[in-house]
Amino acid sequence: MKRLFQSDYGYFTEDGREYVITTHNTPKPWCNVISNGDYGLMVSQTGGGYSWRGNAGQNRITRAFQDLIKDNWGKYIYIRDLDSGKYWSATWKPVEAEYEYYRVRHGIGYTCFEQKVDGIASRLTLFVAPYAPVEIMKLELCNESEKSRRLDVTSYFEWILGFAPDDHREFHKLFIDTRFCPEANALLADKHLWGFPDEKGRHNNVSWDYTAFHAVSENVKSYDADKESFIGMYRDERSPVAMELAELARNTGRFGDGAAALQTEITLGASDSRTVIFTIGAAQKGKEDAIELATKYTSKEAAEKAFEELGHFWAKFIDSERVKTPDPAMDIMTNIWLKYQAISCRLWGKSAYYQVSAGYGFRDQLQDCQIFLSSEPDYARKQILMHAAQQFNEGDVLHWWFTIRGGGPRTKCSDDLLWLPFILDAYLKETKDFKILDERVPYLDTGEDDLYGHCKRAIEKTFLRFSPRGIPLIGDHDWNDGLSAVGNEWKGESFWLAEFFYVVLKNFAPLADMRGDDAFAAKCRIVMDSMKDAVNRHGWDGEWYLQATTDEGEEVGSSRNEEGRIFLNPQVWAVISGIADEERARKCMDSVTKYLLKDYGALLLYPAYTRVRRDIGYITRYAPGLRENGGVYTHAATWAVWAYALMGDAKRAYEAYRRICPPNRSGNLKSYMAEPYVTPGNSDGPVSPYYGRGGWTWYTGSAQWLHNVAVNWILGVRATFEGLEVSPCIPPEWKEYSIWRKFRGATYSITVKNPNSKSTGVTSISVDGKRINGNIIPDFGDNSVHEVEVIM
Known part of the structure; x- marks a missing residue:
């Protein structure tokens, strides 16, 4: 089998669906984050990691x-030769x-460890059952x-x-209660404390709601269920x-340090x-039974059936859109x-090694849910409505909120x-599901x-947050936290926010027209015009636009x-x-090229x-070149x-991508250090001694955004209300590429041919052998497959 992007540490399989790591000694832990939308786990290439349910x-x-x-926390399995006494993991x-x-x-929803030690070959496959907390x-x-x-x-x-x-482990361990259940070959664990108050607000007065x-x-x-007797002082x-x-200590109960160890002997x-199945899970009390779950999934037959279901589960999210280009990295x-x-980690797991989240970011997972649009748009619909419910009557929202019992900070974040x-517009262009606009959603406080x-209400709230010069106020911060x-x-201005708000108003005004909200549509357009004038009058610095002004009126990004x-x-x-x-668009993008576009984005x-700078914020407290402070912050890149x-600058669009x-x-992983199969939040900038x-x-x-710009703006196939627009922006040496994707009930197999080595522009489009006018493929919505040929 062909190995793609092979390095000293590993490679992609030929189909791109696995990344194979060939040594334990990667530059940093290289992980997989596995979730079914409820139960999740993280695992590194050494076996480190942890598990959770829901959050x-x-x-x-x-x-x-x-x-x-150290990467030294995990769920481990020891293998011991009983004759020699040698053991390994x-x-x-x-x-x-x-x-x-x-x-x-x-892989997609699983990780497999393969090794050979002392004549024993082992294969340990970890995954989460697609439809159970196991x-x-x-x-x-x-x-x-x-x-x-x-x-x-x-x-x-x-x-x-x-x-x-x-x-404070010495406190928390006092509430864990363990027992062995011989009929299920299982250890069970409860905890008589969860960090929530009870219904009367009494602190530490709620038990963990699971077994x-x-x-x-x-x-x-x-x-054994006691750390001390297993590890030893x-x-x-x-x-x-x-x-x-010879055997484990068989300690259980409420008086040790809660752990779990099961030992079985084979010849x-x-x-x-021989195959041995272990399971870990959590059953919600009153709704699920821990012994039933353990019994159902802890067998070779059940594990193999669940793994087969896992493939079908992920196929509906992964395989409903495919691209084939001359760039294998883009394809993979x-x-x-x-x-x-985006789905397993960012939306469902909400956890990884560098950051563990206890909730949803209002802006964060809204943007992420765009990943569902070409596969399962109902999931994006659900996410949009979920976020709307985190809004106050005044129009502002929780910056983030806990997914269990809710609650979060009400800040002065302005975006x-x-x-x-903004995300509603993307959803509507994909689905034309205008019924979502009529969905009733409560506010957090009243009504x-x-x-x-x-x-x-969100737009009206922003109308109230303008400077005397007609620029939106930045508040605690804009997108750049x-x-x-x-x-x-509430005196400092954000020119980026003005530009972003301009897009929101441009998209929302037609919705207001459609609903007969004429006065509001007119107001949106009036604000757009005045804001455009204000940004160009006060925000233009000569070669680029300012980022902001401070409460004291000092310019930022000048x-x-x-x-x-x-x-x-x-x-x-x-x-x-x-x-x-x-002219200004050309100048400011030339400045991006001159000052900002570097080797790694x-x-x-x-x-x-x-x-x-105390008047600017914690961005200045990072070491130079790290994260937002002069690094490549991949989201914005x-x-x-x-x-x-x-x-229309195809060369630089492709290079920036x-x-x-x-x-x-993959050619410089010793210095890159991060996993080459997922995006990093950031790469160090040129002034860091660890550049890149x-x-x-x-x-x-x-x-999600790297996927978005590849499909929508380089390959140039994007949803509009009228249908699928095709506007490529590709390297001129590309002679052909294709996209297969679902759209409003139909399936489109699109082949783009570039016989004249162009970068942009469409000469003709044929659908099922018939030429159409323009560059928008009509919305057929007929549950059929349509063959589309595009000639640049």
């Missing part, structure tokens, strides 16, 4: 702490045994030695059962005392194989990994509320309204600034919005701040691709 911060099941250097951690070979296959650990053992082997297999991890992290279980498919030789997981004893003749990421990252109408009213001190007194002279967002959104005329600002494409597309970093280093992978909004 990794509020409802963690297994205990772990964030340490990317099914993953490299914790024992760190010498192996003959070691491979880790991260993770399955399928361990396959094969005796490749020439003699019979007596082995025991022992699992081990720590319970947490509730809020994470439990820094956790850990089960094994084979007869249990022994078990002053020892660790690499050499636990349990591996020196393998020469060339014999667009077809598979960006969708998976959050506007993402509701309810239809979704149209919620969006209108790090500008956290610019406008707390040629007159020594540091932070130019910001990316106001330049690219000046183009995206249409606020900039042709477009920097968020230049030059980086080297001194703390994708918008540069969009802007270059709108300018190629430089942030992760497989393209990737970080904050998986849990980043850049995954």
Whole structure:
């Protein structure tokens, strides 16, 4: 099988659906984040990670702490030769045994560890059952030695059962209660404390609402539910005392430190194989039964059936849209990994190694849900309505909120509320589901309204937040959270916000027309006109647009600034919005190219701040070149691709894309360090001594946006109310590419041919052999497959 983007650390399989890691010793932990929308887990290439149900911060099941250097928390399986006493683990951690070979296959919804130690080949496959709160650990053992082997297999991890992290373990362990259930070959765990108040507001007066279980498919030789008796005092997981004893201690109850270990014994003749299934899960009390779940899924047959279902489960999200281009990195990421990252981690898991979230960001997961539009748009619909319910009657919203029991900060962030109408527009263009506008949604404080009213309320709230010069006020910050001190007194302005708001109004005014809300439609257009004039009068710096002004009236992102002279967002959104005329659009994008477009994508600002500025915010407190402070913040860097494409600058659009597309970093992974199969939140900028280093992978909004700009703005196939518009912006050497995707009930197989080596423009389009006028493929909506040929 062909290996794609092979490096010293691994490669993509030929179909792109797995990334195979060939050593435990990657530059940083290389992970998989696996979720079915309810239950989730994270696992690294060494076996580190943790599990949760519903929320990794509020409802963690297994205990772990964030340490990317040691990567020494996980759910481990020990394999011990009972004759020699030698033992090792099914993953490299914790024992760190010498192996003959070691491979880790991260796939879509699963991870598989393959190794050979001391003549025993093992394959450990981890995945989450697609429709149950259960993770399955399928361990396959094969005796490749020439003699019979007596082995025991022992699992081990720590319970947490509730809020994470439990820094005060000596307190939290007092509430965990464990017991062994012989009829299910399972350990069960409850916790008599969850960090919530009760219905009367009494602190620490609620029990954890679940029963956790850990089960094994084979007869249990022994078990233990106490960390101290398993590990031993002053020892660790690499050499636990349990591996020196014939059997485990069988400690359970309320007086130890809650852990879970199950031990089973097997004999393998020469060339014999055996499969052992372990499961971990959490059953909600009163609704599910832990023993029933454990019994249902803890067998070889059940595990194989669940794994088969897993493939069908992910196919509906991954395979409803496919592209084939001359760029294999674009194909792999667009077809598979960006969708998976955005859904499994960002929307469902809400957790990874660099960041654990306990909730939804209002603007964050709204943007992310665009990933559903070409596959399962009902999921985007649900997300939009969920976010609308986090709005106050005044129109402002929670910056983020907890997914269990709700609640979150009501801040002065100025852009959050506007993402509701922005994402609604994308949803409507994909689906034409105008009925969503009439969906009734409650406000957080009083009353309810239809979704149209919620969006209108957000816009009206923003109308009240303008400076005397006609520029929207930045408040606590705009999209750039790090500008956290610019406008707390509601005097500082945001020119980027003006551009973003311009797009929102431009899209929303026709909806107001459609609903007969004529006065509001007219007001939207009046504000658009005045805001466009104000931005160009007060925000133009000569070669680019300002980012903001402070409460004291100082300019941010100006040629007159020594540091932070130019910001990316106001330049690219000046183009995206249409606020900039042709000359200024060209000038500001030329400035992006000159100052911001670097080897690994477009920097968020230049030059980086080297001194703390209390009047600007915590962005200046990062070391220079890190994250927002002069690094490549991947989320915003994708918008540069969009802007270059709108300018018709195919060369730079593709370069801005190629430089942030992760497989393209495979040639310098020692310095990049991050996983080459998912997007990083950021890469270090030129002034960092680690220039190009990737970080904050998986849990980043850049995954959906990298998919978005590849399909909509480079390949140029995007939804409009009239149908699918085709407007390529590609490298001229590309002779052909194709897109297969569903759209409003029909399926479109689109082939774009480029016989004249053009970068932009469409000469003709034929649908099912018949030429159509223009460059918009009609909306057939007939559940049929349509063959489309586009000639550039």
